[in-house]
Amino acid sequence: MHNTAAIVFRDGTTRFVKVDDNELLMDAAQRHGVNLPVDCREGVCGTCRCLREAGEVDVEYIDEEALTEEEIAEGHVLACQTRLRSAHGSFYFDVDSDVCSVATEVHDATVSAVEPVSDAAAILEITLDDPAQALQFLPGQYARLEIPGTDAWRAYSFATASVRDGKLRFLIRLLPSGVMSDYLRERARPGDAISLEAPLGAFYLREVQSPLLMVAGGTGLSAFLGMLEQLEDAGDCAQPIRLCYGVTQEADLSELDRLDRFTEILPDFAYETVVMNPSEAWQGRKGVVCDLFDLDFLAQPFDAYLCGPPPMIEASKQWLEEREVGEHRLFFEKFVSS
Numbered sequence: 001m002h003n004t005a006a007i008v009f010r011d012g013t014t015r016f017v018k019v020d021d022n023e024l025l026m027d028a029a030q031r032h033g034v035n036l037p038v039d040c041r042e043g044v045c046g047t048c049r050c051l052r053e054a055g056e057v058d059v060e061y062i063d064e065e066a067l068t069e070e071e072i073a074e075g076h077v078l079a080c081q082t083r084l085r086s087a088h089g090s091f092y093f094d095v096d097s098d099v100c101s102v103a104t105e106v107h108d109a110t111v112s113a114v115e116p117v118s119d120a121a122a123i124l125e126i127t128l129d130d131p132a133q134a135l136q137f138l139p140g141q142y143a144r145l146e147i148p149g150t151d152a153w154r155a156y157s158f159a160t161a162s163v164r165d166g167k168l169r170f171l172i173r174l175l176p177s178g179v180m181s182d183y184l185r186e187r188a189r190p191g192d193a194i195s196l197e198a199p200l201g202a203f204y205l206r207e208v209q210s211p212l213l214m215v216a217g218g219t220g221l222s223a224f225l226g227m228l229e230q231l232e233d234a235g236d237c238a239q240p241i242r243l244c245y246g247v248t249q250e251a252d253l254s255e256l257d258r259l260d261r262f263t264e265i266l267p268d269f270a271y272e273t274v275v276m277n278p279s280e281a282w283q284g285r286k287g288v289v290c291d292l293f294d295l296d297f298l299a300q301p302f303d304a305y306l307c308g309p310p311p312m313i314e315a316s317k318q319w320l321e322e323r324e325v326g327e328h329r330l331f332f333e334k335f336v337s338s
Contacts (some may be wrong), residue, residue, distance in 0.1 A: 005055070006090040006138055007034060012201040013097035013104055016136040019084045025091065026079040035101045036093065041080045048079040054207035055089025057082050090138065090206070104197050107135055111148070111192040112167060114184055119251035121219055122184050123159065124170045126194055131166040137199030139226035140305070140333070144197040145170070145180070149187070152179045155200070155335070157223040157307070159255075161230035168196075171222035171254060203307065203333035205230060210303050210328075214243040215289055215316050217308020218252055221245060223333060224307065225255060228262045228269070242297055243271035246289030246312065250275045250282050288312075290319045298325040306332035 002018045007029060019028040026048060029036050039047040046066035052075045060081040067076050079091070093100075113125040124145075128135060137143075142157045156170040175181040205227040214224045224243060231237040247253055252275075259271050272292045274285040285291065289312055304320065306313050313334050320330070 003055075003084045003086060004088050004136075005029075005084050006088075006136070007036075008053075008090065008092045008138070008202060008204070009097040009100065009102065010094050010202070011096045011098075012141070013102055014138065014141065014199045014201075015102055016134075019089075022083060024080060025082045025084060028084075029079065033101070036079050037095060037099065038080060043078050043081040046078065049076055050079055050094075051075050051092040052077050052082075053090040053092055055084055055091075056086040057089065058085055059083075090204075092202070104200065105135075106195055106197050107133060109168070109194050109196060110190075111188060111194055112190055114188045114190075117171070118254040120249070121171060121173050121252065121254040124156075124172055124184065124188075126168050126170075126196070128163065128166045128168070131163075135163055135168075135198060137162075138204035139230040140204035140223045140307075141199045141201040142203075142223075142333075143168075143170075144200065146195040147179050147183050148192045148194050149183070150179055153197070154180045157201075157220075157226070157333070157335075158198075159222040159225045161226050161233055171219050171225065173219040173252075201333065203305075203331055205305070206303065206329075206331070208237055208239050208303075210301050211239050211297070212241040213293075213298065213302050213304040213328075214241065215304065215306040215308070215312070216243065216245045217289060217312035218247055219254070220306075220308035220312075220333070220335065221254060222307075224305070225258060227305070228266065232262065232265050238267060240268040240297070241266065241270075242294065243269070244274070244289050244292035245271055246274045246276065246292070246308075248276050250278050250284075288315065290315055293319060295323065295325070298323075298328075301326045301328060303329045304331070306330070308335070310334045 002020050008014045017028050017032040037047045039045040043061040044063040108129040109126040112127040115123040139161045144153045144155050159169040159171045
């Protein structure tokens with residue numbers, strides 16, 4: 001029997017390692033070639049400290065000089081003293097992956113479908129060439145894709161919670177001109193060879209213990225589709241979830257049918273959309289995504305996840321800082337369309 005631990009580094013590189021029954025996290029990582037920072041291995045020096053973000057653990061010993069009571073209460077543990085007791089766990093190490101001799105992995109795949117989902121976005125579906133070459137990631141993370149026929153790479157968030165039947169999906173904005181946009185519009189065909197580097201990114205769904213505010217700008221929605229799918233798969237999320245989804249024009253709205261389905265499946269999920277520059281025919285909300293924030297909902301403790309263009313991220317952060325809202329954790333991913 002074994003469990004699975006996601007080890008996430010400061011630069012976003014992530015490795016999934018199998019943890020045997022009663023095995024220390026440090027030993028499991030080293031067995032998989034992940035050389036975590038370590039010195040004493042006795043719970044004293046604190047060199048192998050990390051933040052447990054999901055999963056149940058047993059911790060043998062932590063010296064008072066290694067971690068403070070406050071840090072332990074926040075979820076910090078020592079890898080040399082920690083055993084994972086649940087099927088899955090996630091641990092964040094505040095060091096770059098190259099310090100631990102961890103290199104990113106490149107997977108070969110094939111384009112299996114390109115599906116327009118709005119006037120300004122498309123779903124790119126790819127199929128891994130070797131399903132046995134396991135690709136795991138945390139919902140919200142991203143991959144770098146090598147655009148077929150070029151030497152250019154672009155980063156896109158996974159639009160699913162996991163590999164399904166060997167397939168992955170990405171929600172991609174179609175720009176007037178861009179190396180990926182031009183490929184998808186002009187020459188993408190099923191069967192095209194495509195490579196991806198993954199998993200990457202420190203933006204991912206943590207263990208859900210509080211209400212969730214999800215803020216999506218444009219195709220930043222992709223990361224939340226994966227997160228919501230994970231919560232659907234788990235089937236045990238009792239916390240309320242509110243998604244605020246903002247776009248520039250109504251033609252940019254994507255995957256609304258999928259969001260509607262989540263409202264039917266998840267116990268307490270709701271979403272609203274807002275358009276910055278709508279046409280005269282638009283009947284919905286007009287403005288920016290912050291206009292959708294509900295102060296009553298945000299009066300309670302919550303976790304906020306923001307994904308979208310930098311101006312949206314900064315405006316949302318400023319809005320939350322300037323108002324009396326509940327105690328909250330804030331996670332965000334900025335991206336620039338290309």
